[in-house]
Amino acid sequence: xxxxxASFFVLFxxxxxxxxxxxxxxxxxxxxxxxxxxxxxxDSMYKMLHSDAADTYSTEEYVDRxxxxxxxxxxxxxxxxxxxxxxxxxxxxxxxxxxxIPFHVSMETIAGPISFDYKxxxxxxxxxxxxxxxxxxxxxxxxxxxKNGGEISIQSTAPARGEIRDRNNMPxxxxxxxxxxxxxxxxxxxxxxxxxxxIAELLGTSVEAIDEKLNASWVEPNLFVPIxxxxxxxxxxxNKLVEINGITRQESTGRIYPGGEAVGSLVGxxxxxxxxxxxxxxxxxxxxxxxxxxxxxxxxxxxxxxxKKGNKIVVSKDGKETVLAETEVKDGENVKLTIDIxxxxxxxxxxxxxxxxATVLDPKTGETLGxxxxxxxxxxxxxxxxxxxxxxxxxxxxxxxxxxxxxxTYAPGSVMKPITAAIGLKNGSIDPEEGLKINGLTWSNxxxxxxxxxxxxxxxxxxxxxxxxxxRSDNIYFAMQAVHMGSxxxxxxxxxxxxxxDIPYEYPITxxxxxxxxxxxxxxxxxxxxxxxxxxxxxxxxxxxAYTTFINSGDMIxxxxxxxxxxxxxxxxxxxxxxxxxRISSDLRDxxxxxxxxxxxxxxxxxxxxxxxxxxxxxxxxxxxxxxxWFVGYPTxxxxxxxxxxxxxxxxxxGSGHTTKKAIEILNKLKD
Numbered sequence: 001x002x003x004x005x006a007s008f009f010v011l012f013x014x015x016x017x018x019x020x021x022x023x024x025x026x027x028x029x030x031x032x033x034x035x036x037x038x039x040x041x042x043d044s045m046y047k048m049l050h051s052d053a054a055d056t057y058s059t060e061e062y063v064d065r066x067x068x069x070x071x072x073x074x075x076x077x078x079x080x081x082x083x084x085x086x087x088x089x090x091x092x093x094x095x096x097x098x099x100x101i102p103f104h105v106s107m108e109t110i111a112g113p114i115s116f117d118y119k120x121x122x123x124x125x126x127x128x129x130x131x132x133x134x135x136x137x138x139x140x141x142x143x144x145x146x147k148n149g150g151e152i153s154i155q156s157t158a159p160a161r162g163e164i165r166d167r168n169n170m171p172x173x174x175x176x177x178x179x180x181x182x183x184x185x186x187x188x189x190x191x192x193x194x195x196x197x198x199i200a201e202l203l204g205t206s207v208e209a210i211d212e213k214l215n216a217s218w219v220e221p222n223l224f225v226p227i228x229x230x231x232x233x234x235x236x237x238x239n240k241l242v243e244i245n246g247i248t249r250q251e252s253t254g255r256i257y258p259g260g261e262a263v264g265s266l267v268g269x270x271x272x273x274x275x276x277x278x279x280x281x282x283x284x285x286x287x288x289x290x291x292x293x294x295x296x297x298x299x300x301x302x303x304x305x306x307x308k309k310g311n312k313i314v315v316s317k318d319g320k321e322t323v324l325a326e327t328e329v330k331d332g333e334n335v336k337l338t339i340d341i342x343x344x345x346x347x348x349x350x351x352x353x354x355x356x357x358a359t360v361l362d363p364k365t366g367e368t369l370g371x372x373x374x375x376x377x378x379x380x381x382x383x384x385x386x387x388x389x390x391x392x393x394x395x396x397x398x399x400x401x402x403x404x405x406x407x408x409t410y411a412p413g414s415v416m417k418p419i420t421a422a423i424g425l426k427n428g429s430i431d432p433e434e435g436l437k438i439n440g441l442t443w444s445n446x447x448x449x450x451x452x453x454x455x456x457x458x459x460x461x462x463x464x465x466x467x468x469x470x471x472r473s474d475n476i477y478f479a480m481q482a483v484h485m486g487s488x489x490x491x492x493x494x495x496x497x498x499x500x501x502d503i504p505y506e507y508p509i510t511x512x513x514x515x516x517x518x519x520x521x522x523x524x525x526x527x528x529x530x531x532x533x534x535x536x537x538x539x540x541x542x543x544x545x546a547y548t549t550f551i552n553s554g555d556m557i558x559x560x561x562x563x564x565x566x567x568x569x570x571x572x573x574x575x576x577x578x579x580x581x582x583r584i585s586s587d588l589r590d591x592x593x594x595x596x597x598x599x600x601x602x603x604x605x606x607x608x609x610x611x612x613x614x615x616x617x618x619x620x621x622x623x624x625x626x627x628x629x630w631f632v633g634y635p636t637x638x639x640x641x642x643x644x645x646x647x648x649x650x651x652x653x654x655g656s657g658h659t660t661k662k663a664i665e666i667l668n669k670l671k672d
Contacts, residue, residue, distance in 0.1 A: 026122045033048050085099065153313075167367070180249060181226070184224060205228065224248065266296055266339070338563055338565075355374065358370065363552070413532040415631070421587075426580070436464050473591075490530070608667070612656040629654075629660075631656060
């Protein structure tokens, strides 16, 4: 009987101890709350509120408020922590049914770090097994300044976008005064529909688009309703608009591109960020109303140009403001180029709508003075244009003005021959004094070529040496030399010239390619590549850089684009000896004096060296295809400027002669 009583007593004590251990302490409960808070699990936090707090703040008000505030402030690195109560403090709390626990909150926000200390009151609530600790919450948990009411807001200051400038600090993209055209609804007059129609016609929009803006919920009869923006240079347009009842304007700041079409493909433009673009950005970096670079340099240097918004997080109550965090606005950085707007405009104007790619370098320093794609588009028209369906018209234009041609690569045709000559001279496979015996206008290397033959333009009177081959632009000579040196040696030489690798250039020009496979295992392909056909493709920039080898004693200059880049850097060293470079340079003078460019030599106002090229475009060996014309050249004596230019579809316009004539015209303008 005693044993039975003893066993019962031990079991009873054990049950009592078990109940004590299972009962949650304030430490346990607040730790759970804090864990939910750090994970931003606001629904779970709400379930732990004391009934008084829950009655005061609905689930939606509590959860949605936290979500909105934390979302708007872009809260990250949230850390809520507290020091646990001592055993003595817990015992007291258990007796009194309430306790205060201090805690600390820190976070990163859109306006910088915020941290604060606050106190949480925990109160026991419920009976028996439902008894537990609950948080007596108030808005001070969000920020102490909000404890007794107050509205939180973000005040943003937009940065000034950095400008894009040429080497002489002339603006290519600038911030300037523009006119925001608007309507005062009550002043449209009795003929409001007719007036809206006139406005729509002048601004290249529709009456429906105007009505949509006039019908916005915020619009009042006497308020200014923005309809469109125009540059301040559009005074003629404004003079027509102002004659219409209801029209007025306000000055604003907008992006202006003084170079118009001449810089369109190069500079690009800005536009309102799309939903897709917004998703790709870091949270808080952009708002839905922000602009972003869309093409060209505006897109390439977006991070440098856009700057950083200034943000201030403020709690307002009774006319007083308390700043919780603040970051100062940081204006965008100006980007200065080596480009000369005068050079750029002269190239573009001379091309006169030709589909072309042109690069002008200082061959001694590597500075890019002009980088042109023609035809192009006017970025001002994209932003402020009044042409209806402008974008569709640009896309439908068969000349493809939206294609950035200086970014692209093309078959180089015969302007490739000096490079092939350099490769052969360097590896010793070409003896410049040796004449090759070539009969007729065609050549084949045997049965392995099938019916294919290399064709040249004119027959030779005797053996053809390197000088004669360059001056007369003899395809067969270079095909023979490439086959003689072999694929491996020739491909190695092409790679030495940077063909097949990314160009070390600030603007992402498409890399030149040797072939679709990167090799020349097929002998016909090897032969055709030697004179710029086959599958080889190069950009006008790369060809310009390659030709600096003949000016710089066998070193290829590194082309530069930004004004602060180091000048006269070497991209590829010792491609030729100084004597070999002089030999090819001398031959390039004879090309203009006595060779394929001789017909246009008299049009140059100075001695000119260079090489013409025609690239035939066809998918098969049968028949004839369209042609692109090339010219790469420079003043023989000064050697202070080098032009590399390709014009498409020149077959019916004297082939490379059309390009050569345009290039000489440009050089004359630049040398005046």
